[in-house]
Amino acid sequence: MNSEEEFFDAVTASSFFMEKSLMMENGCRAMPECFDSDNSSGEFSEANQKVTGMIDLDTSKSNRTGKNGERPPQENGIKKHRTSLPAPMFTRSDFSVWSILKKCIGLELSKITMPIVFNEPLSFLQRITEYMEHIYLIHKASSQTHPLERMKAVAAFAVSAVASQWERTGKPFNPLLGETYELIRDDLGFRFISEQVSHHPPISAFYSEGLNQDFIFHGSIYPKLKFWGKSVEAEPRGTITLELLKHNEAYTWTNPTCCVHNIIIGKLWIEQYGTVEILNHRTGDKCVLNFKPCGLFGKELHKIEGYIQDKSKKKLFMIYGKWTECLWGIDLVSYESYKKHERKGDHQKKAKQEDETEKSESDVADDVPEIQDTVHVIPGSELLWRINTRPPNSSQMYNFTSFTVSLNELEKGMEKILAPTDCRLRPDIRGMENGNMDLASQEKERLEEKQREARKERAKEEEEWHTRWFYQGVNPYTGTSDWLYSGGYFDRNFSDCPDIY
Numbered sequence: 315m316n317s318e319e320e321f322f323d324a325v326t327a328s329s330f331f332m333e334k335s336l337m338m339e340n341g342c343r344a345m346p347e348c349f350d351s352d353n354s355s356g357e358f359s360e361a362n363q364k365v366t367g368m369i370d371l372d373t374s375k376s377n378r379t380g381k382n383g384e385r386p387p388q389e390n391g392i393k394k395h396r397t398s399l400p401a402p403m404f405t406r407s408d409f410s411v412w413s414i415l416k417k418c419i420g421l422e423l424s425k426i427t428m429p430i431v432f433n434e435p436l437s438f439l440q441r442i443t444e445y446m447e448h449i450y451l452i453h454k455a456s457s458q459t460h461p462l463e464r465m466k467a468v469a470a471f472a473v474s475a476v477a478s479q480w481e482r483t484g485k486p487f488n489p490l491l492g493e494t495y496e497l498i499r500d501d502l503g504f505r506f507i508s509e510q511v512s513h514h515p516p517i518s519a520f521y522s523e524g525l526n527q528d529f530i531f532h533g534s535i536y537p538k539l540k541f542w543g544k545s546v547e548a549e550p551r552g553t554i555t556l557e558l559l560k561h562n563e564a565y566t567w568t569n570p571t572c573c574v575h576n577i578i579i580g581k582l583w584i585e586q587y588g589t590v591e592i593l594n595h596r597t598g599d600k601c602v603l604n605f606k607p608c609g610l611f612g613k614e615l616h617k618i619e620g621y622i623q624d625k626s627k628k629k630l631f632m633i634y635g636k637w638t639e640c641l642w643g644i645d646l647v648s649y650e651s652y653k654k655h656e657r658k659g660d661h662q663k664k665a666k667q668e669d670e671t672e673k674s675e676s677d678v679a680d681d682v683p684e685i686q687d688t689v690h691v692i693p694g695s696e697l698l699w700r701i702n703t704r705p706p707n708s709s710q711m712y713n714f715t716s717f718t719v720s721l722n723e724l725e726k727g728m729e730k731i732l733a734p735t736d737c738r739l740r741p742d743i744r745g746m747e748n749g750n751m752d753l754a755s756q757e758k759e760r761l762e763e764k765q766r767e768a769r770k771e772r773a774k775e776e777e778e779w780h781t782r783w784f785y786q787g788v789n790p791y792t793g794t795s796d797w798l799y800s801g802g803y804f805d806r807n808f809s810d811c812p813d814i815y
Contacts, residue, residue, distance in 0.1 A: 396720055494737070517534055564790075
């Protein structure tokens, strides 16, 4: 065991702390996810409100049977999904992130652990699955006959994939090596499988396909974390690939960078920034999306501007909006005409802005930018995507969307269908979802110790870990290293799955 592994084992041995290893994406989820190495973010706006009551269990899931008491013939999906969690989130106001981080200065962020109270009751594998919430956009892309229309829908899907991170600053649980997650949604037309293929460094691979054989969506996530003192930044790593089978087209992109501010003191808030380039490898068309950084006065917070160009770099279509709200598109001439008039108006405001009080960079916390007015729609624009409304009790459920609330749902009988490595079966996540934080911490410690012992045993026997459902290869479109689906998961032969729980 090298010194890095020794340190990792030492800091993760405590039942009170949670290792940070995957922050995303997806960017921050990609990034993915993001204030944590599992791809989480920080803490959402209502996180400091103490919740006094328990959220009622969803009664709609009981007695769901068909004729003669038989369950509907759905492999592992649920026709009517739950609308709330079994218990509300715990307050985080009594815990200081700085008390932990100050002991870890100079160490790699993927080895920093956090109290379990900063988690959310999901595995990072489930968080990746949130890419699929707006899967209708992929179906829409597949149904379009013109490549420009397909690119519009794919661009909207790429933006929607990171939208669930809005105010989602809870940290997902680090997946154990070999952990999996599957989801089949007949109503949405897809099935999904993911696996934790590496622990050091943490890498999560996923694969999804349309039930009507219209698409394949796959990728691997391994973000790079940077600690800037008052903020944590997750730089996306890994390629995301979408194949539209009917059109023999493949699109690839990476997610924007996710940054969580005020991790030491102040109110946590998230922004995503950077350039996302979506390439159609068959036509050469490209969509360039600029996720704008907040800026000094918060004017650009959450904004996106971009365009679609053909292989000769001629701009065909303009795109604008907010990743937290909606995405619009318009033809190039109308967009430039609008921007020309807008710049004239901004020039008149410039003198007033320059007179405003300058912000000191020595402030203890970064002020949370004031949310600007909703996206101003340019006349003649078409709506490409709009975020789903969150459930009314979302603030008590880690700011989960309705789609997210259902991800860890485990109904009677599902244990016989799922792989034994599926994260719905993780007792620490289940304990936290049910509001039992002591049990969650105890189970987390037990699982981590079991994983460490298994690693030591493999080292002793000079035995290498073998992934079950993915293999390391080369992305056929980008030529870069990628984790590719081996196939066979849905045949449900789980006899050689590892015992990780």
